[in-house]
Amino acid sequence: MEAKDKIELVHRYVAAFGTADASVIEDIYAENSTLEDPAGAEPIVGRDNIVEFYKVAFSVGVNLTLTGNPRCAGNYVAFPFTVKTPDMGFEAIDVFEFNDEGKIISMKAFWGEDNMIS
Numbered sequence: 001m002e003a004k005d006k007i008e009l010v011h012r013y014v015a016a017f018g019t020a021d022a023s024v025i026e027d028i029y030a031e032n033s034t035l036e037d038p039a040g041a042e043p044i045v046g047r048d049n050i051v052e053f054y055k056v057a058f059s060v061g062v063n064l065t066l067t068g069n070p071r072c073a074g075n076y077v078a079f080p081f082t083v084k085t086p087d088m089g090f091e092a093i094d095v096f097e098f099n100d101e102g103k104i105i106s107m108k109a110f111w112g113e114d115n116m117i118s
Contacts, residue, residue, distance in 0.1 A: 001075070001098050001100075001102045003072040003077075005102060006070065006072050006077040006096070006098065007069075007070045007072065007077065009028055009077070009096075009102075009104075010066075010070045010077055010079050010096075011066075012024055012028065013025075013028060013064075014064045014065075014066055014081065016054075017057075017058070017062055017063050017064045018063060020058035020059075022051055022054055022055050022058065025050065025051050025054045026047060026051050028103065028104055029047045029050050029051075029103060029104045029107075030047065030099055030101070030103035030104060030105045031046070031047050032045070032046060032047075032105070033045075033046070033047055033050060033103070033104055033105050033106065033107070034105070034106050034107070035050045035053060035106075035107045035108075035109075036107070036108045036109065037053075037107070037108075037109040038092075038109050038110065038111050038112060039095075039108040039109060039110050050107075060085055060086075061085050061086050062083060062084070062085050063083075063084045063085075064081045064082070064083060064084075065081055065082045065084070066079060066080070066081050067080045067081055067082055067091070068080040075097055075098045075099075076095060076096065076097050076098070077095070077096050077098075078093055078094065078095045078096075079093065079094055080092070080093050081093075081094070082117065083111075088116065089116070089117045089118065090111050090115045090116045090117055091111065091115045091117060092109050092110060092111035092115065093109075093110040093111070094107060094108070094109050094110070095107070095108045095110070
């Protein structure tokens with residue numbers, strides 16, 4: 001997977017939050033993928049469970065804004081962004097790992113209490 005493809009996928013992912021489009025999430029994750037949000041939390045396993053996680057986020061009005069350029073290395077892309085809901089916000093960095101088919105097999109979100117913003 002080329003860097004440009006990874007970066008395009010990041011932009012597609014961020015845009016999905018603006019439209020609450022769960023079909024994008026279903027399309028970009030591999031069937032047996034894992035998600036840790038935040039990193040170190042109990043992993044959510046399997047695309048169907050991950051899609052449900054995002055549907056909840058969409059239902060509470062989560063919106064993402066990139067705050068820097070995605071960085072690519074090997075089968076990974078990392079990108080900084082802000083998360084905003086009607087009630088709170090925080091700064092985060094997500095790291096996606098891709099399989100040979102260009103699907104996300106692992107997502108880890110790096111953020112914590114010190115990253116909260118108003």
